[in-house]
Amino acid sequence: MGRIMAIDYGKKRTGIAVTDPMQIIASGLCTVETKTLGDWLKDYLSKESVETIVVGEPKQMDYTDSELGGVITAFAKALHLQYPSIKVERVDERFTSKMAFQTMIDSGLNKKQRRNKALVDEIAATIILQSYMDRKF
Template identity: 55%
Template sequence: MRIMAFDYGVKRIGVAVTDPLQLISSALTTVHPDDIWRFLADYLEVEAVETFVVGKPLQMDGTASESAQHVVGFVRKLKKTYPAIRVAEVDERFTSKMASSVIAQSGKTKKKRQEKGLVDTISATLILQTYMESKSMM
């Protein structure tokens, strides 16, 4: 069973998944928030997901950021729509910055580096990686 992670944004949601053995996290896609429920329904028809991991937007002092209210609503609907799938939240404070750094170091062209969807999917991958690392330390 896979683990799926989301970097939730009001314009785009970055999505990443693990392989079925939960060893490797990979960027999957970017989905518009209006399309996420159709995307999930289609994906879950062909793939088994054990856990959803959602990036939790926090300020530097650990308090909820302005965008946190959107994430709360998304998490609530995930739990209601898919009650059999566990939902975990992970601090995402540095993921966008780290994603931009990863892209810059990848040798991609400047145009490719400025693609916002790329940052979102890499951010989702970093959120998933953080979750997997915290799980392995337990």
């Protein structure tokens, strides 16, 4: 059984979260610069067994694509073409950044720590992954 990976794709940074090999626990892994994401994925996927990649699907409140919708759809299609043995799924990611910020507050992080956008992206990816797991299982 391979891991499940979630990607919170952004213009500058991309948050990454993964499950354990038994697909029980979702954990934030890291945040990478979006411009280096392809190389990072190639390296990670050469070392770890991943059976599914979940890509956040940004939607507006009226379910239309957000500003990055087309870019992220193209990214998801490219992932599927480059890694055909890995299933690529999409999950609605509305409110994940707000939920991530609230998680930081609830965790007791101070204002300076909450300004860490990379941490927000990593937590958002974890929320996307947990949402997928809740739906799947």
